[in-house]
Amino acid sequence: MGKKLFVFLVVLMSLSLIGIIFVQSFFINNSLQNEEKNFTLSVKRALSFVSRDIEEMELRNSLIKLQPFLSKNERPDSTVIKRLFITTEDDINDKTIVHRNTVLEERFKVPSLFFEIDADSFAISKRSNERVTEIYNNSQIDGKNVIAPSERLIQYSSMPALDRQMYEDTFKDMLKDIPIYKRVTALQVETLLNRELKDEGVNLDFEFAIYDDDLATKVQTENFEKENAYGVYIFLDNNNESSYKLWVDFPDRRKYLLSSIMWMIVLSVIFTSVIILAYSSAIYQLIRQRQISQIKTDFINNMTHEFKTPIATINLALDSIKNPKIISDEDKVKRYLKMIRDENKRMHAQVENVLRISKLDKNELNISKDRLKLHELVEDAITHVELIVEDRKGYVNTHFKAVKSSILANETHFTNVIVNILDNAIKYSDDAPKIDVYTENIGNNIVLKIADQGNGMSKQVAKRVFEKFYREHTGNVHNVKGHGLGLAYVKKIVDDHQGHISVESEKGKGSTFIIRLPLIS
Known part of the structure; x- marks a missing residue:
């Protein structure tokens, strides 16, 4: 996949995801507005019934007061x-x-x-x-x-329509000048509101107040706020006019409306989160695969470059041996045979490194472990590189401060781990390699530190140095041979030994590899 096509697909998928989130937000907001409209209709319907009930209650009570006098x-x-x-x-x-x-x-x-x-x-x-x-x-x-x-007067509820209208008109004129707190009490209003709101399906705490031309009256609750309240006129006169208005406020109205669509919000958030996670993972994997593909390409190119040299050397040595003048010279034949053997070992070692990593990835590498002394493994590993270090006028010094060094390990593989780290310290030192090896006990663990004074590496490189096939980019300059498998192999082996490896490094000041392993009694 070309880079432009890849970027185009990522942008298209990102815009689509943003569009899905926008559409979901739009529908959730629409649902919330619909719930608010339904809530408003229910409350206004309940208030109209309360207004009617308050007026009928006042008329009925007035008629009841007349009964004893008839x-x-x-x-x-x-x-x-x-x-x-x-x-x-x-x-x-x-x-x-x-x-x-x-x-x-x-x-x-x-x-x-x-x-x-x-x-x-x-x-x-x-x-x-x-x-x-x-x-x-x-x-x-x-x-x-x-x-x-x-x-006596007959019951109000059973009066003929004309009689009822007559009484209502008469009492409305007579009672309109009585103070509001004498016409209805806060308890009566609260009781009627509770009943009518529940009948409308609104089970929510409320505050209320009756206002006379925008002035608060005594008929109200303590915590009433008019800002978001719903109102209805009460005690209408014969001209359907009134100065009194009943207001009802719901402090938890917003929470109540949100709770009505909470299941929709929760499901939307869950599904959107799953889509975002899946999308992010897919993008990450695509980018990762592109990086791995590039790294593998670099690896193949590097391996090809490294194999060309020994193959060419072997071919030249074989051609030289075929020469009648050379074949009669026993010393030269031995020299060329040794060159062929060394180059063959070099190619074999590179192939073995690739196979080791492959087997470790598939959990097919059988690693048997025995009780070993870490100090002895370190000294054995140093013998593999001391001739190269001496040839370059360098040194490898040991500082064994650990009192206990018994670990459960595989001798061959863990020796290779230490050799790989020492080999890197030698390769990445432009001057004479200067290497110090430290050990110390921390709790039930032993810590091994291998410090060099070589080229070092940046923090970005240090984070990825244990990745398979990864090598620091140095353009087309191949001053240090390798294929990015040594430290990946090291990490795999250390992890298999229930240990932990890390690196501390600074560009131009060297690197320190730190291995922590559990001790055995």
């Missing part, structure tokens, strides 16, 4: 038959205000003090289709003569 054994006041009178006294202006509903059948007069209005008495009868308000001087009406009624 008798079945008395006759109605025939002088004002077919009229309903409600009279109120205006002592300041020395006048009487009479509310009269005409076309009435019977009239009954009862004390008005029972209804907490400033009047000596009022009269009421059964029917009305016209309402008139008249004002008389007190000298014109003897308001203090109370006439005994002749029969």
Whole structure:
């Protein structure tokens, strides 16, 4: 896959993923708005029922208060038959205000003090289709003569429509000037709100208040806030107007609305997270595969380069041996044979490294472990490289401070681990290799440190130095031969020994490889 095509696919997939997230967010927001609309409709419907219930409760209570003043054994006041009178006294202006509903059948007069209005008495009868308000001087009406009624009023709920309307109109006019806290209590409002909201499916804590022309009244709860409240007019007069408004606030409204679509949000987050993780993993794997592909290409090129030299050397040696002048010279033949053998061993060692890594990846490499002294393994490994170090005028010094060094290890493989690290220290030292080997006990572990004063490496390289096929990029310069398998093999073996390996390095100041292994008693 070309680089441009790869970038195009990544960008296209990223935009698609962002689009999916945007669409999900849009639908969740839509659902939340729909839930809010449904909630608002339910609350307003409940408030309208509460307003109706409050008015009916007031009318019903007013009629119940009249019942004790009405008798079945008395006759109605025939002088004002077919009229309903409600009279109120205006002592300041020395006048009487009479509310009269005409076309009435019977009239009954009862004390008005029972209804907490400033009047000596009022009269009421059964029917009305016209309402008139008249004002008389007190000298014109003897308001203090109370006439005994002749029969009880019938129940409000069973009244004919015309009778009911007559009573409602009359009482609305009479009660509208009474203070709101005397007409309805906070407990009554709360009880009605609880009932109607539950009937609408709104099981949520609320605060309420009744306002009179935007001024708060005594009928309210302590924590009411009007900012996000829902309102409805109550105590409408005969013109369907009122200065009183009942407001209801739901402090947990937002949480309630979110909880109604929480399952949708949770599932959306889960599925989106899975898609993002899968997408990220896929992109990472694609990038990783491209990197591995490039590394393998570099590895093949490097291996080919390294095999060409020994093969060419072997061919030249064989051609030389075929020469009649050379074949008769025993010393030269031995020399060429030794060259062929050394180059063959070199190629064999490289192939073995590849096979070792392959077997370790497949868990096919059988590693038997015995009780060994780490110090002895280190000294044995040093003997493999000491001639090369001496030839380059360098040194390998040991500083064994560990009192206990018994570990469970495979002698061959762990010796190769130490040799590989020492070989790297030699190869990556431009000057004479200077290597120090340290051991110390930390808890139940032994720590082995191999420090050199070579070229060192950057932090980015140190993070990846144990990866298979990885080599630091040096352009087309192959001043140090290798194929990026040595340290990968080292890490595999250390991990198989339940150990841990790391490296500390700084460019130009050398590197320190640190191996931690568990001790055995």
